Amino acid sequence: MGETVSVKTGSIKTVLDAIESQLRVLDLWQANAPSAEALASEAPFAIDTLAPEAWLQWVFLPKMHTLLAQAQPLPRGFALEPYFSHVWQHEARYQPLLQLLQQLDMMSQ
DSSP: OOHHHHHHHHHHHHHHHHHHHHHEEEEEEEHHHHHHHHTOOSSSGGTSSOOOHIIIIIIIIHHHHHHTTOOOOOSSSHHHHHHHHHHHHHOOOGGHHHHHHHHHHTOOO
């Protein structure tokens, strides 16, 4: 059982790293962190204070990497891709990123 969890954890890390890479390729990676107030949003995806890509970079990815590093349970049953597909519906070049988000969603089930 432990080996299966380890393989899944490694696979999730690989997808998280690929998401970061795609954010960089698409020139969506931000050099400067948002304000503490923006990061403190309690709205889903911090929709009221952050751009979608900023939420991925500054909230989601760090949280997931922290959970993995601490061998903590990962969230289960989330669905990121539908939200991002909606907000980026006119951005065909984001398709590889959306596919990675969908892959991560499936891994969380």
